[in-house]
Amino acid sequence: MRGFCLLCLLCLLWLARPLSAAETADSALILNSCATCHSATAGIPALPHHQADAILTQLHALRDGENTVMHRLLADLSAEELQAIARQLAATP
Amino acid sequence: MIRRRQLLQAPLLLTGMSAMPLLASSKARVGIVGGGFGGATLARYLVRQAGVSVTLIDPVSAFITCPFSNLVLTGAKTLSEITFSRRGLIRDGVEFIPLGVTGIDAARRELTLSDGSKDRFDFLVCAPGVEMNYESVAGADSAIASHGSGHISQRMPHAWKAGDQTQLLAAQLGAMRPGGTFLITAPPNPFRCPPGPYERAGLVAEWMTHHNPAGKVLIVDQKDSFTKMPLFLEGWRKRYGDRVEWIGLSQTGELREVIDGGKADKSGKRGIRTDFDEFRADVVNLIPPQRAPSVLRDAGLDEGRGWCPVHPDSFESRVASNVFIIGDAASAAPMPKSAFSANNQAKLVAAVIAARVNGQSAPTAWLVNTCYSLVASDYGISVSGTYRARDDMLIQTGGGQSPTGADEQVHQLEATYTHGWYESITRDSFGGAA
Ligand SMILES: Cc1cc2nc3c(=O)[nH]c(=O)nc-3n(C[C@H](O)[C@H](O)[C@H](O)COP(=O)(O)OP(=O)(O)OC[C@H]3O[C@@H](n4cnc5c(N)ncnc54)[C@H](O)[C@@H]3O)c2cc1C
Numbered sequence: 417m418r419g420f421c422l423l424c425l426l427c428l429l430w431l432a433r434p435l436s437a438a439e440t441a442d443s444a445l446i447l448n449s450c451a452t453c454h455s456a457t458a459g460i461p462a463l464p465h466h467q468a469d470a471i472l473t474q475l476h477a478l479r480d481g482e483n484t485v486m487h488r489l490l491a492d493l494s495a496e497e498l499q500a501i502a503r504q505l506a507a508t509p
Numbered sequence: 510m511i512r513r514r515q516l517l518q519a520p521l522l523l524t525g526m527s528a529m530p531l532l533a534s535s536k537a538r539v540g541i542v543g544g545g546f547g548g549a550t551l552a553r554y555l556v557r558q559a560g561v562s563v564t565l566i567d568p569v570s571a572f573i574t575c576p577f578s579n580l581v582l583t584g585a586k587t588l589s590e591i592t593f594s595r596r597g598l599i600r601d602g603v604e605f606i607p608l609g610v611t612g613i614d615a616a617r618r619e620l621t622l623s624d625g626s627k628d629r630f631d632f633l634v635c636a637p638g639v640e641m642n643y644e645s646v647a648g649a650d651s652a653i654a655s656h657g658s659g660h661i662s663q664r665m666p667h668a669w670k671a672g673d674q675t676q677l678l679a680a681q682l683g684a685m686r687p688g689g690t691f692l693i694t695a696p697p698n699p700f701r702c703p704p705g706p707y708e709r710a711g712l713v714a715e716w717m718t719h720h721n722p723a724g725k726v727l728i729v730d731q732k733d734s735f736t737k738m739p740l741f742l743e744g745w746r747k748r749y750g751d752r753v754e755w756i757g758l759s760q761t762g763e764l765r766e767v768i769d770g771g772k773a774d775k776s777g778k779r780g781i782r783t784d785f786d787e788f789r790a791d792v793v794n795l796i797p798p799q800r801a802p803s804v805l806r807d808a809g810l811d812e813g814r815g816w817c818p819v820h821p822d823s824f825e826s827r828v829a830s831n832v833f834i835i836g837d838a839a840s841a842a843p844m845p846k847s848a849f850s851a852n853n854q855a856k857l858v859a860a861v862i863a864a865r866v867n868g869q870s871a872p873t874a875w876l877v878n879t880c881y882s883l884v885a886s887d888y889g890i891s892v893s894g895t896y897r898a899r900d901d902m903l904i905q906t907g908g909g910q911s912p913t914g915a916d917e918q919v920h921q922l923e924a925t926y927t928h929g930w931y932e933s934i935t936r937d938s939f940g941g942a943a
Binding site: 460492 | 554849853856857869870874877879891897906907908909911928930933934937
């Protein structure tokens with residue numbers, strides 16, 4: 417249990433760390449890909465822009481959940497990439 | 510020849526307002542050939558970047574999307590609902606030139622336009638889509654010669670570029686006799702929109718259940734399998750029984766000849782001959798093999814191979830530096846030739862060009878595609894892929910298809926997503942509603 421908490425703390429610290437320029441550029445490119453489907457007003461849910469850790473939980477749930485388009489697309493992204501995306505999503509209005 | 514832009518700048522320079530125009534002219538100039546899904550998306554994403562000016566050249570002022578044109582075929586959508594003006598792009602600051610590109614000097618990055626003018630750019634991006642290749646369809650040329658009644662595509666429409674062709678095929682479908690056969694010839698790989706012929710088959714079959722209940726859809730394929738095959742077969746069986754029939758390459762052999770009786774043929778029936786069979790039908794939707802448009806091949810950008818090879822981490826041409834090829838014209842397997850792929854490749858190239866202009870390192874390529882298809886208007890299926898560049902090759906690193914044997918609810922939701930996707934990608938690519 418204590419190990420788990422430590423892990424959570426480390427995750428939160430990681431989430432609070434500023435992104436490098438290269439990470440920002442890479443995750444910006446990934447976020448641009450999201451816009452292909454998530455720019456509409458109907459049919460497909462809008463992108464979340466709340467807290468980074470909540471977005472990250474959501475991304476993990478989609479990635480590890482049932483066979484949907486999002487499950488298939490996120491399967492290829494590493495934990496670091498998902499974190500960078502969550503943080504950038506949270507930072508975009 | 511002096512281009513319009515230079516003429517506009519000249520008086521400003523003379524009146525001493527040198528800062529503005531000098532700044533403007535010190536921007537890197539990006540020329541884009543073709544404003545479909547690839548070119549328009551690129552223009553929109555690049556024009557937001559500092560330090561670049563973007564010129565988009567396309568003779569088509571009102572772009573009609575191929576996606577959803579199968580719904581126009583069956584009357585569920587109108588052509589105007591899938592037509593997009595250039596207003597969104599121009600509003601964003603893109604210079605739009607409604608001319609065709611007739612020549613490309615790739616080494617000089619110089620374009621010749623249909624009015625005879627020439628223009629040089631710092632970066633060139635080519636996204637002109639595909640060209641139908643009738644050379645390999647025997648009988649197509651002689652049919653044109655013997656009837657003198659226009660191109661074979663007037664009698665056996667491909668409807669693989671949306672617009673007149675879509676309307677022509679729709680009219681033929683509507684005029685078909687009760688119990689008639691609608692024949693689709695599906696081309697060999699690679700071609701524009703791998704699931705497209707099969708989506709068309711299902712939607713035409715759905716139309717028939719209401720308007721021509723004894724009608725049949727026959728697909729003669731130049732392949733032995735196709736994308737989402739188990740999902741399409743399952744959907745057709747569930748919704749249309751044996752109305753839709755598919756015949757693969759090893760069963761019937763290669764398409765050898767087009768039988769085009771024209772008006773002189775008393776039976777009025779057209780058809781095709783393959784190695785082993787002859788098929789007659791009331792409507793023939795001949796979708797020929799495809800290749801990159803001649804403007805790219807004449808420039809040597811395809812290296813004589815029909816499609817233009819690119820470096821997968823940047824989509825820069827393997828033939829010329831600072832020249833990029835995106836969309837259907839690029840040789841980008843295993844990415845399919847889709848609107849989604851073209852839109853996605855455009856975003857990578859926009860980031861690559863912006864990085865070069867601003868002296869930053871290029872972003873890591875992570876590419877993605879999803880093709881939704883409708884088996885029926887309320888029955889969607891999908892295939893997705895993610896791609897990365899490794900050792901100068903494009904590798905599929907993730908993805909998959911909708912599950913087979915799923916509930917109707919799953920497919921209903923995917924049909925809803927299909928419509929959401931269309932609304933979203935057209936907004937993302939063209940900057941506004943139809
Ligand atoms: C029936 C059908 C259904 C489809 N459905 C889907 C779908 O559901 N999802 C999906 O992702 N994809 C779909 N597609 C595929 C999609 O239409 C193409 O993959 C996509 O349009 C490719 O984009 P592009 O930018 O390469 O070419 P295009 O979008 O075709 O744009 C090319 C542009 O270049 C211009 N051009 C051509 N030559 C010149 C020249 N010499 N000078 C200047 N301009 C020129 C043309 O006028 C055109 O505007 C479908 C295709 C078909 C046929």
